[in-house]
Amino acid sequence: MLSWERGQSVNSTVLRILEAAVGYEERRQRLEGYATWSDEERLEFEAALSSQRKVGDADSA
Numbered sequence: 001m002l003s004w005e006r007g008q009s010v011n012s013t014v015l016r017i018l019e020a021a022v023g024y025e026e027r028r029q030r031l032e033g034y035a036t037w038s039d040e041e042r043l044e045f046e047a048a049l050s051s052q053r054k055v056g057d058a059d060s061a
Helices: 002-006 010-022 024-032 039-053
Strands: none
Touching: 002 010, 010 024
């Protein structure tokens, strides 16, 4: 079995095969070329989104 030969779980093996079939790594590398934010800009953006990532409502406690 391929997963046994690679020392991976069946799920990991299937993911690697699918990633290779659709060119996942190549696409990811191409898209990295469009990343134009500095680390400071990225941190500012993530801070602005942090309030939207909270689950639940503080008033409902």
